[in-house]
Amino acid sequence: MKRFPLVPTIAPLILAVATLPLRADLLAYDPFDADFNDASGNDNHLTIAEGAPAIITSAGDFIFGGGALDNDSTVSDRAFLELSTPLTFAAGDTWTIAFWARRRAGSDQRQGMVVGDVNNTTDFIWLSDNPTQVQGLRFRSTDNTNFNFEIGADDAQWHHWALVADGTGNLSLYRDNTFVGTESSTTTFSLRNVAQAYNTNVHSMNGQIDELYVYNEALDEAAIEALFLGASATELRITALDLSTAGTVAVSWSSTPGETYELRYSRDLQDWSSFDGGSVEAAGESTTLAVDLASIEAASEERLFFRVVKP
Numbered sequence: 294m295k296r297f298p299l300v301p302t303i304a305p306l307i308l309a310v311a312t313l314p315l316r317a318d319l320l321a322y323d324p325f326d327a328d329f330n331d332a333s334g335n336d337n338h339l340t341i342a343e344g345a346p347a348i349i350t351s352a353g354d355f356i357f358g359g360g361a362l363d364n365d366s367t368v369s370d371r372a373f374l375e376l377s378t379p380l381t382f383a384a385g386d387t388w389t390i391a392f393w394a395r396r397r398a399g400s401d402q403r404q405g406m407v408v409g410d411v412n413n414t415t416d417f418i419w420l421s422d423n424p425t426q427v428q429g430l431r432f433r434s435t436d437n438t439n440f441n442f443e444i445g446a447d448d449a450q451w452h453h454w455a456l457v458a459d460g461t462g463n464l465s466l467y468r469d470n471t472f473v474g475t476e477s478s479t480t481t482f483s484l485r486n487v488a489q490a491y492n493t494n495v496h497s498m499n500g501q502i503d504e505l506y507v508y509n510e511a512l513d514e515a516a517i518e519a520l521f522l523g524a525s526a527t528e529l530r531i532t533a534l535d536l537s538t539a540g541t542v543a544v545s546w547s548s549t550p551g552e553t554y555e556l557r558y559s560r561d562l563q564d565w566s567s568f569d570g571g572s573v574e575a576a577g578e579s580t581t582l583a584v585d586l587a588s589i590e591a592a593s594e595e596r597l598f599f600r601v602v603k604p
């Protein structure tokens with residue numbers, strides 16, 4: 294009996310992607326690949342409000358998609374972006390905010406504001422490296438309540454952060470796809486700015502931010518894992534495998550008309566191979582490609598993994 298585990302674009306777990314919420318729940322998605330635009334479909338684009346936030350595209354300086362936000366601030370000069378329409382959450386609202394961030398080595402211990410509102414001393418998500426405050430993440434609500442998540446001294450490396458508010462006062466943090474903890478108080482929040490969220494200069498982010506997602510619902514662990522692994526609620530995913538024809542596996546995935554996709558396969562989830570005929574144009578909102586297993590010398594494999602990429 295052959296088994297054909299499903300593999301989405303990067304994630305090794307199809308269940309992680311299959312349980313992602315629908316597009317309607319995604320309020321904003323800033324991939325920072327080429328510009329500061331919102332890719333969620335809501336057109337809530339970011340613009341430079343102060344300083345010179347930039348897109349950085351060198352290898353290692355972004356996580357996914359070819360680019361990240363590079364914010365080069367000092368303790369006396371701040372740099373940040375502003376949403377065209379601020380996002381506001383009441384105490385009973387569910388929300389999830391997830392992002393990758395890397396504080397620049399040698400940053401001041403305060404330089405780590407990620408999102409919030411620059412016009413006040415509340416409303417922030419802050420990657421503080423200040424041992425007298427918090428070394429990790431502090432969320433401060435609109436109601437001026439602090440949620441501290443202690444991690445330890447910053448290592449100037451990329452980390453993935455996901456904060457989940459359940460609408461009943463509980464705020465849970467996941468870091469690098471690992472549950473950190475839950476703190477409880479008021480989870481009101483106003484998100485107006487990216488890379489700065491406090492009314493003094495010293496707190497601007499000095500480093501990179503990538504793949505910022507804002508949802509109006511509390512994502513579950515599988516959805517957070519999918520974000521960590523590089524999938525998103527609006528991107529492609531494998532939707533079906535059909536093994537009903539002997540010697541063939543038909544792989545179906547969600548697609549966007551006009552796009553070209555490449556189906557790749559792997560025997561070990563490490564090395565991925567392309568094959569003749571594996572690059573196809575979208576057939577519509579769903580695309581299916583039947584793979585002749587003999588043609589990729591996989592007719593007698595015990596296990597075979599597939600993933601779909603947009604080259």
Ligand SMILES: [Ca+2]
Binds near residue numbers: 355359360503
């Ligand atoms: Ca990116």
Ligand SMILES: [Ca+2]
Binds near residue numbers: 415
């Ligand atoms: Ca603030």
